[in-house]
Amino acid sequence: MSTTTVALHMSDGLLNAPTSLLFGAVAIIGVGVALTRARSDLDDRAAPMAGLVAAFVFAAQMINFPVLPGVSGHLLGGALAAILAGPWVGALCVSIVLVVQAFLFADGGLTMLGANITNMALIGTALGYLVALAMRPIAARGRSGLMATAFVAGFVNTVAASLGFVLEYAIGGAAGYSVVTAALAMVGVHSLIGLGEGIITALTVGAVAGARPDLIHLLRRRRPLADDAAGEATMEGTS
Amino acid sequence: MSTAPRQNRRRSGFLLGFGLVALLLASGVSYFADSSPDGLEAVARQGCTVVETAQGEQLRGECIAQSTTEHALDSSPLADYTLGGNEALTGAAGAIGFAATLAVAGGLFWLLRQRGAERD
Numbered sequence: 202m203s204t205t206t207v208a209l210h211m212s213d214g215l216l217n218a219p220t221s222l223l224f225g226a227v228a229i230i231g232v233g234v235a236l237t238r239a240r241s242d243l244d245d246r247a248a249p250m251a252g253l254v255a256a257f258v259f260a261a262q263m264i265n266f267p268v269l270p271g272v273s274g275h276l277l278g279g280a281l282a283a284i285l286a287g288p289w290v291g292a293l294c295v296s297i298v299l300v301v302q303a304f305l306f307a308d309g310g311l312t313m314l315g316a317n318i319t320n321m322a323l324i325g326t327a328l329g330y331l332v333a334l335a336m337r338p339i340a341a342r343g344r345s346g347l348m349a350t351a352f353v354a355g356f357v358n359t360v361a362a363s364l365g366f367v368l369e370y371a372i373g374g375a376a377g378y379s380v381v382t383a384a385l386a387m388v389g390v391h392s393l394i395g396l397g398e399g400i401i402t403a404l405t406v407g408a409v410a411g412a413r414p415d416l417i418h419l420l421r422r423r424r425p426l427a428d429d430a431a432g433e434a435t436m437e438g439t440s
Numbered sequence: 441m442s443t444a445p446r447q448n449r450r451r452s453g454f455l456l457g458f459g460l461v462a463l464l465l466a467s468g469v470s471y472f473a474d475s476s477p478d479g480l481e482a483v484a485r486q487g488c489t490v491v492e493t494a495q496g497e498q499l500r501g502e503c504i505a506q507s508t509t510e511h512a513l514d515s516s517p518l519a520d521y522t523l524g525g526n527e528a529l530t531g532a533a534g535a536i537g538f539a540a541t542l543a544v545a546g547g548l549f550w551l552l553r554q555r556g557a558e559r560d
Contacts, residue, residue: 211480212505215484215504215505236552239549250455252545253542255542255544256541257458259462260462263473271477272476273474293545293548297544301537304513307511307516307520310511363479378504383483383486387480390482391479412457
């Protein structure tokens, strides 16, 4: 029997039924809000990139890297997707990855899908993006500032997602194992995984910035849609 | 006037490259992934010892993972990122997952874009 799972994907039975249902509802509400808000971020430039961001997160999640002897971790991708495609589209990207993993690859329990989406697609993405937003003045200064922002956002994304697990286990863990011990171990291990997440997020965002900085959502100026189209036309005219 | 097509070509060139990197990660680099239990799995097993029995691995002791059950789709052909359980074909499973994610996400974002455009 293979028990391979990837970081932070809970297996069926880990949480009791009421808690699974509760976080199923949280996930439905969160994804619903993201669906309505994502629309305004999906213009002709961003929409094709957004689909590729989801596929990139799926691919990167397959690459487990060692963090301790006998313990591995991998990118969760919420902060990365939010920096590249915006927080609402980013949350949808990670949700889609988790749905594909659960239904095609038997990775992450079907009854845990709501809790897994809550942790990795909603909590991790939201906290990671808020950090990136707070650091935007640094990110706008240049590529190294952007990469530093991406690193911190990636780190916070992973630790926040692991705290989501701790919260869910505290509310309705089905096993009798101590919550405090679990919390300390989870945050400890995921701080190490978060360093990896930060490095991968920084390298990826840095590479995109080198080729197509206009595709990075975090760096876009907030302007009305009409102005944006005019601005693009001017840029194309001058290049 | 010739700048717009060039811009478009540059744009699709980047997207193609980004997609190829992702496909390469899923289908090739995935062979080098660390197979150790991940962070959550390792923590969930703390306090238990893994015992091999005739029914497969069982957890003895007290740990978070004790209440977990087999995945409902554990016998699906792509389970655990293999093709029919064959780990030598992880790269093919990865490529399928890449394509499936791209199809679902691309389809959803295209639909959202259409509906957004209708409203404008």
